[in-house]
Amino acid sequence: MATIVKTPAGTWKAVIRKTGWPTNAKTFRTKRDAEDWSRRTEDEMVRGVYIQRSGSERLTLEKALQQYLREVSPTKKPTTQRAEATKAQQLIRHLGKYSLAALSSEVIANYRDTRLGSLTNRGNPTSNNTVRLELALLSHLFTVAIQEWGLGLTFNPVLNIRKPSPGEGRDRRLSPEEERRLLAAVNNHSNPMLGWIVRIALETGMRSSEITGLRRHQIDLKRRVVRLSDTKNDSARTVPLSRLATATFQAALENPTRPQDCDLVFFGEPGKDGKRRPYAFTKIWGVLKKKFGMPDLRFHDLRHEAVSRFVEGGLSDQEVSAISGHKSMQMLKRYTHLRAEDLVGRLDRIKKLKTA
Known part of the structure; x- marks a missing residue:
């Protein structure tokens, strides 16, 4: 059984200690929420399907991208590193405060549509290819987080949205x-x-x-x-x-x-x-x-x-x-x-x- 206690701040903390699993704790505004989470989590542990999600719930996209730029980008070419740093700035500007767990396909699709409708510094519409590459960076971030960072993410939400077409490409020829x-x-x-x-x-x-x-x-x-x-x-x-x-x-x-x-x-x-x-x-x-x-x-x-x-x-x-x-x-x-x-x-x- 989980232990549920009231904190000095007036919130409710649920602590689960179960043999074979690491101690898990989470704080809620109401006792009812703490009890519901405890029952659901213990049931997942019994069925062997529980995944520790606290890491993805605490880690914001801004922090995750900063970690990506420190650990993953340096393995790529210098030009790619600079390009990824620029793309990360846009992602952080619009989605940086979201936790990785909160970044749903719906949120990311809304980001896509917002960026496609926005203007660049030169007053031109943001190109399909620019947004497509930003989404590619976000998608690879989720792939790394799932495979290497152990944050408890179960899927990559970027894979479930429609990507902008790369377009026909430039047709500028020299006369x-x-x-x-x-x-x-x-x-x-x-x-x-x-x-x-x-x-x-x-x-x-x-x-x-x-x-x-x-x-x-x-x-x-x-x-x-x-x-x-x-x-x-x-x-x-x-x-x-x-x-x-x-x-x-x-x-x-x-x-x-x-x-x-x-x-x-x-x-x-x-x-x-x-x-x-x-x-x-x-x-x-x-x-x-x-x-x-x-x-x-x-x-x-x-x-x-x-x-x-x-x-x-x-x-x-x-x-x-x-x-x-x-x-x-x-x-x-x-x-x-x-x-x-x-x-x-x-x-x-x-x-x-x-x-x-």
Whole structure:
């Protein structure tokens, strides 16, 4: 039998001591609530289905996310760590005071709808993909809490709600005139590394972080390949180089301003600690694209452009994914946007072959 006593504060405390189970105690406003909880808990113990829920009832989402960022995020890439810290801020802002036990599917669905209807700092609606990634972080937090933290959670409430669609993806392509102006601008920049990086992105479809993080030993000009080990999806791949990409890398490797002790292909100025890190061009990229009338162009759009050109050039999906590193054909299609006018000539060639 449980022991139920009145506390000096006027509440009622129920204490259950049962052989084979840890002592369990909980405080309630009324004696009736304490008795009901005691009977229900003892019955679960007898049936062997009791789960200690006090941990999830005491731990708020704010505290849980802080623990996640301390223990789980450091096992991931630095870029992922920064992204998760940003997503955690939004979750804490809206749901931080809830205990994990109180975060029902209904509460989380309401969060989803609130975020989708809210505006970002730039005055734009919060994108489906942003909310989807926030929910992904929350879902993984519950998975870790269930599997590793022993908080008494029995299910992941995020799994029971509808996730926002990731959308069709961006379809920003470069027109010939835009490419001409862009290349002229970056090639005339005082630091030649900016022009080399942009050209390599257009020729290879490599991500910005993959290009700027390159070391000299990863580039094999004789075989015309670049070997990538540190990628977004953690899958190493070898990227073939066009003649233009090979010539661009040749120029970058022969950069006369590179210090002899620096192995980075694209390097920045030494930091306060004296170490050189990858060349950071985000600020100048933002200035140049606005100056030349392309404010909506993101550097990542160059990857889209390169992948689309691979497909337009006749490479198969498997060949393109081997170059770009996409793990699924679905993701590859989201990155591929073909110009209908560019396909007209290919259609004509196909018909000629059939009638020949």
